[in-house]
Amino acid sequence: MRLTLVISALSAGGAERVLSSLANEWADRDHAVTLITLGPVRMDWYPVDPRVRRIGLDVLIASVNVWQALRHNVQRLQKLRRAIRESHSDAVISFGDTTNVLTILATIGLDIRLIVSERVDPRQHPLSPSWRGLRAISYRRADGLVIQTESLRSWAEGIIRKERVHVIPNPVRTVGSLAPSDRTRSLKGGRVVAVGRLTRQKGFDLLLEAFAQCHHRYAQWTLRILGEGEERDALEFQASRLKITDAVELIGVVKDHETHLRSSHLYVLASRYEGFPNSLLEAMAMGLAVIATDCPTGPADIVVHNENGLLVPPNNVAALASAMDRLMADSEERQRLGVRAGEVVERFSLNKVMTVWDSLLAGIARPSHA
Secondary structure, three states: OEEEEEEOOOOOOHHHHHHHHHHHHHHHOOOEEEEEEOOOHHHOOOOOOOOOEEEEOOOOOOOOOHHHHHHHHHHHHHHHHHHHHHHOOOEEEEEOHHHHHHHHHHOOOOOOEEEEEOOOOOOOOOOOHHHHHHHHHHHHHOOEEEEOOHHHHHHHHOOOOHHHEEEOOOOOOOOOOOOHHHHHOOOOOEEEEEEOOOOHHHOHHHHHHHHHHHHOOOOOEEEEEEEOOOOHHHHHHHHHHOOOHHHEEEEEOOOOHHHHHHOOOEEEEOOOOOOOOHHHHHHHHOOOOEEEEOOOOOHHHHOOEOOOEEEEOOOOHHHHHHHHHHHHOOHHHHHHHHHHHOOHHHHOOHHHHHHHHHHHHHHHOOOOOO
C-alpha cells in the first residue's frame, strides 16, 4: 500500500515520535511511505528510515494579523495538496488538529482515503473558535478518526459517524528494563524524573510545588525535568521562589531519555490533560515506579492504581506531594510497583498497535476493480 503521513513537524514530542515510528515500521513492511511535514526537514528530531520519502514544505510562517494568516494558510493548502497529489497514495494519515483540517481541505476532490488522528484531549487543548468550527465541519469528510482512549469516543462520535471512530493507543518503545539493583539503590537519596514540553498542559509548576513540599524531608533527593518550552523562565523563577533551585535540573530536550530514566528512582507525570503519554509508557517499560495525574484521558488507561503505579487527582498539589512522599520514603514499594509496571511492554507493543492500524487501513481501502 502507498501511504502518505502528514504532521506539522518532526520536532521533539510524543506525536512526532509516534508518527516517525509508524513511518519506519510501514517502510520495513514494504509499504511505499511518504512523510510530509509543514515544517522543514532540518527541524527533524527523530530518525526516518531512508526508504521513507521525506518532504518538508517549510510553510510554518508566523502571521501577525488575520489577513496574513489567511494568506499563509492558502499557501500551505496549495503546497500540501500538490505534495499529496504527487505522492500517488492509497491513503493519507494526518496527525494533529489544525494539520488535520488543512489535510482534509487539501485533499478535497482527490481520490484518496483519509484518516485523521487527535493526539491530545481535544476537549481541553486550546484551539481558536475558527479552527474549532473548521474541525467540526471538515472532520465529517474523513474516512476515519483515530483517538487514543475510549474516554474520547463520545466526543468523536459527536462530529463523525460512530463507525468511523477508532481507538488506537501509542506503542511503547522497548528500551530494556532496569536491573533490580538500579530500582532499589540509594536509600537515603534519589532522583525524581519528569519528561515533556515546558507548557502549562504538562503541569511542571504543580510538580515543583509538590517537590518543594517533600524537599525538607528528602533533602538528598533531586528533581530532573527533560524538555523545553515557553514555561522555562517561569519554572526557573518558581524554583528560586520555592528555594529548591539547587535540587532541580531543567535539562532541556534530550535524545536519550533512557539514560536519564535509568539513573532515576521515580517518574512523575503531573499533566493537567494528556493524550496517551509516551514518556509514562517508556518509564514503566523500564520498570520505574511511576506517579501520574488521573486526568480525563491517558494515564488511567495505562496505570492501575496501587498495582503498577499511583494515580492522583489532577491539579491537586497536596495529593501529588503525598504520593511522592510515600514512594520517596519506601524503596521496596517503588520496586514492587516497578516490577508490575514493566507489563505495559506486552499491552502496548509495537506489533499490537501496528496490527490495529493495518486493520483500519484494510477496512477503508477501496475495493479492487481488477
